[in-house]
Amino acid sequence: MKVLEVRGLTTRFYTLEGVVKAVENVSFEMWGGKTLGLVGESGCGKTVTALSIMRLIPQGEIVSGNVRYKGRELLKLPEGEMRRIRGGEIAMIFQEPLLSLNPVFTIGNQIVEAIVVHKRTSRMEAESFMIKLLELVGIPSPREMAGCYPHQLSGGMRQRVMIAMAISTQPSVLIADEPTTALDVTIASQILELMRELQSKFKMSILLITHDLGVIAEMADAVAVMYAGEIVECAEVGHLFKKPLHPYTKGLLECLPDPVRRETYLKTIPGHVPDLRNLPSGCNFQDRCPYAIQVCKEAKPHLVDVGSGTFVSCHLYQEEL
Amino acid sequence: MSLLSVNQLKKYFPLRGRFLGSSGYIRAVDGVSFKVNSGETFALVGESGSGKTTVGFLVLGLLRPTEGEVYFKGEDLFNLRVEEMRRIRRSMQMVFQDPYGSLNPRQTVGGMLKEVLSFHHVVEPDLVEGRAEEILRLVGLKPVCKSRYPHEFSGGERQRIAIARAISLEPELIVADEPVSALDVSIRGQILNLLRELQEKLNLAYLFIAHDLAVVRFISQRVGVMYLGKLLEVADTEKLFKKPLHPYTKALLSAIPIPDPGRRKKEDLLSGEMPDALGKLSGCRFSSRCPYVREKCRREEPPLVEVEEDHFAACHLIKPQAVDSYSDSDSR
Numbered sequence: 029m030k031v032l033e034v035r036g037l038t039t040r041f042y043t044l045e046g047v048v049k050a051v052e053n054v055s056f057e058m059w060g061g062k063t064l065g066l067v068g069e070s071g072c073g074k075t076v077t078a079l080s081i082m083r084l085i086p087q088g089e090i091v092s093g094n095v096r097y098k099g100r101e102l103l104k105l106p107e108g109e110m111r112r113i114r115g116g117e118i119a120m121i122f123q124e125p126l127l128s129l130n131p132v133f134t135i136g137n138q139i140v141e142a143i144v145v146h147k148r149t150s151r152m153e154a155e156s157f158m159i160k161l162l163e164l165v166g167i168p169s170p171r172e173m174a175g176c177y178p179h180q181l182s183g184g185m186r187q188r189v190m191i192a193m194a195i196s197t198q199p200s201v202l203i204a205d206e207p208t209t210a211l212d213v214t215i216a217s218q219i220l221e222l223m224r225e226l227q228s229k230f231k232m233s234i235l236l237i238t239h240d241l242g243v244i245a246e247m248a249d250a251v252a253v254m255y256a257g258e259i260v261e262c263a264e265v266g267h268l269f270k271k272p273l274h275p276y277t278k279g280l281l282e283c284l285p286d287p288v289r290r291e292t293y294l295k296t297i298p299g300h301v302p303d304l305r306n307l308p309s310g311c312n313f314q315d316r317c318p319y320a321i322q323v324c325k326e327a328k329p330h331l332v333d334v335g336s337g338t339f340v341s342c343h344l345y346q347e348e349l
Numbered sequence: 350m351s352l353l354s355v356n357q358l359k360k361y362f363p364l365r366g367r368f369l370g371s372s373g374y375i376r377a378v379d380g381v382s383f384k385v386n387s388g389e390t391f392a393l394v395g396e397s398g399s400g401k402t403t404v405g406f407l408v409l410g411l412l413r414p415t416e417g418e419v420y421f422k423g424e425d426l427f428n429l430r431v432e433e434m435r436r437i438r439r440s441m442q443m444v445f446q447d448p449y450g451s452l453n454p455r456q457t458v459g460g461m462l463k464e465v466l467s468f469h470h471v472v473e474p475d476l477v478e479g480r481a482e483e484i485l486r487l488v489g490l491k492p493v494c495k496s497r498y499p500h501e502f503s504g505g506e507r508q509r510i511a512i513a514r515a516i517s518l519e520p521e522l523i524v525a526d527e528p529v530s531a532l533d534v535s536i537r538g539q540i541l542n543l544l545r546e547l548q549e550k551l552n553l554a555y556l557f558i559a560h561d562l563a564v565v566r567f568i569s570q571r572v573g574v575m576y577l578g579k580l581l582e583v584a585d586t587e588k589l590f591k592k593p594l595h596p597y598t599k600a601l602l603s604a605i606p607i608p609d610p611g612r613r614k615k616e617d618l619l620s621g622e623m624p625d626a627l628g629k630l631s632g633c634r635f636s637s638r639c640p641y642v643r644e645k646c647r648r649e650e651p652p653l654v655e656v657e658e659d660h661f662a663a664c665h666l667i668k669p670q671a672v673d674s675y676s677d678s679d680s681r
């Protein structure tokens with residue numbers, strides 16, 4: 029079942045130095061119980077895409093686009109109804125849980141508050157549900173831990189608390205923005221495993237935002253690759269890794285030092301990401317692309333269907349159509 | 350003779366108690382020994398809080414150890430006079446994780462390099478300008494960059510500047526503390542390639558501190574795996590990745606997400622978390638998380654022993670093939 033559909037989402041920020049085109053014409057779909065990976069380098073618009081879905085863009089403007097959640101248009105919803113969806117039906121966890129938890133309340137208190145607000149239950153019921161949730165996310169001796177303040181927990185435990193809070197309302201969509209980036213590798217793999225478990229239990233769709241292609245390969249069913257505010261390729265995870273089409277995706281995959289084989293020289297993508305305030309006409313990737321041709325400088329490529337569920341935004345593939 | 354030789358290094362940080370007086374120590378580094386040869390890369394890997402960075406600081410003489418010695422080219426770092434120390438520091442430089450935090454925002458790149466070059470009298474005063482340009486070229490920056498300020502550069506370029514500053518004194522050893530973890534994938538490769546290139550050109554040795562094992566595999570010849578202030582395994586990089594011996598190293602390797610959906614794994618994950626380095630730790634440091642833990646592991650600390658040629662591990666379950674223990678082994 030299609031749970032969330034994003035079409036032509038465009039978000040801009042107006043700064044003194046010019047208009048920042050943070051997210052430009054982004055479209056994707058999320059299916060029930062599946063994970064969509066959103067991958068790209070810092071500043072490519074991954075997080076802004078997620079925040080736009082949640083309508084949490086106070087400094088900027090969602091210029092155009094549709095976000096359709098179970099048939100409802102989120103971008104047009106009155107704020108009151110949006111509040112019920114935000115955190116209730118679509119929940120979000122962030123990279124640094126310490127910044128998302130209130131330092132002066134115990135973690136138990138904060139989870140109970142979320143439950144009471146969204147589920148309108150009594151405090152008593154909420155409290156026993158909270159203990160169950162802490163147990164579910166693998167926090168040892170949940171009764172005692174519920175009385176802890178965020179700073180008393182380790183990074184991994186804090187992320188578990190965030191996950192407990194996020195799933196407390198049984199959301200249909202979980203947006204996870206770099207959930208393991210701040211964690212050590214052995215802890216990160218525990219958190220990923222926990223997310224997988226909870227997904228199969230609650231049939232959530234997960235939007236997994238990360239810069240780590242390894243995490244994508246482990247977790248995602250489908251992948252959207254972002255570059256300079258746009259989706260350049262979107263494909264089923266197996267296809268993307270086996271046969272990447274967009275030159276940027278190819279470049280990214282070639283850049284990875286293989287943990288299994290040892291190379292003598294790493295391939296790189298020359299140059300760096302263009303300034304989002306001052307994007308070139310034509311393709312955003314033209315300066316760094318080894319296959320750039322004249323048309324790349326002149327016209328903007330669009331995301332086209334190249335078969336087997338793969339979409340790519342590159343002139344090399346548009347000619348064939 | 351090794352360029353750098355670290356011997357039973359310990360660093361305990363005293364803890365201020367809740368009220369008055371000290372209430373114990375954080376044993377950040379607790380008896381670490383290794384050697385780095387000239388022109389080679391020795392990597393220290395481990396999770397946060399394992400003591401990697403503290404080892405880096407100790408090696409550079411930026412912290413005084415609680416116990417143990419550091420020899421650089423045969424000289425005992427902590428028994429040198431101030432002038433001698435200053436002279437030796439020229440030969441050992443550092444590159445940090447966040448280049449923006451370690452560059453002066455009010456100084457141009459050229460100004461910074463020139464200051465370093467003239468302060469240490471690396472070249473004659475009239476050659477300073479030319480040498481600064483030469484160094485920039487060496488790290489892949491255009492000479493025009495010298496009149497710009499750090500904020501005008503991207504993250505990757507800033508790391509190049511930090512590297513330029515480190516090599517300007519013609520060091521023999523660079524301690525690189527997570528030099529690429531703040532960088533994006535497409536840029537990370539550029540910096541790793543640069544580090545390798547410079548190593549060959551200038552015969553540099555690196556003490557490379559990192560948590561990313563894929564990066565470590567690319568850059569280093571030998572690796573030491575740290576956990577709670579101790580080395581649990583030391584080996585050639587290839588050996589360590591092909592045939593890890595210590596249960597922790599095995600767990601660490603299998604926890605890396607591999608960028609290949611076909612190799613998606615579901616095998617046993619390491620449970621629990623690293624305990625903190627407070628108080629008395631008895632037995633093997635890893636015993637609280639080890640899936641193979643025995644009674645003996647909780648009681649007795651295993652020494653780091655040579656299990657195979659040039660492959661050291663500290664674990665009771667590993668039977669050494671040739672039983673000669675690591676020089677000055679870990680036993681107390």
